[in-house]
Amino acid sequence: MAVIIELTVDATDFDLGQVTAFGDNVVIELERVVPTGGEVMPFFWVSGIDFDEFERTVRARELVQDLTPIANVNDRVLYHVSWGTSVSSLTRILIESEATILEATGTTPWMFRLRFSDHTYVRDFYTQCQESDIDIHVNRVYTLTEEDTNVYQFNITSHQHEALVTAVSAGYFKVPRGTTLREVADQLEISPQAASERVRRGADKVLRSVLLSGSGLPFSD
Structure with missing residues (x-):
């Protein structure tokens, strides 16, 4: 049975959070697409900031190989980021535990909504986070069946x-x-x-x- 976890984590614990840490005014949201080329967190939306300054700062980050604006819609910009060789602990754990990122947004902290194949993968994910000293705060754990029984699923951050x-x-x-x-x-x-x-x-x-x-x-x- 698929299991969904809603959690918060500090921006310093994964690549995208580190390079986009600009304070409370900026809003970052991961684009909910599944890349075909094996990329990790390549697309994200940004709002609430000077985009020229944002692009200069992110491109200067050591972790970033390239940053490309894709679209500008209603004062929001969709970016594609190409990462260098470094992969943060949380990103590596997400890959190894075969987690599907349903939603991710924030600056500090970030909110993630993750889907796992079953509770075994959830336990592995949590154990690896503890072993890597990643402080995650689990807000909710539920199955797809439990989610479907709710009248409303707002999915707001x-x-x-x-x-x-x-x-x-x-x-x-x-x-x-x-x-x-x-x-x-x-x-x-x-x-x-x-x-x-x-x-x-x-x-x-x-x-x-x-x-x-x-x-x-x-x-x-």
């Missing part, structure tokens, strides 16, 4: 969840608004641009899950 809870609690979505986006950003101690990104993307995932999944509750009069 911890940062998006925090931003949405803050915005809703402060009345950001009320008419008239009970707060401004800048005030939400101040509570989260991030930039208004980063707050906007997290609120918009989190709200989009929640609304799509509720309205487009076919499993939403019926409307009331």
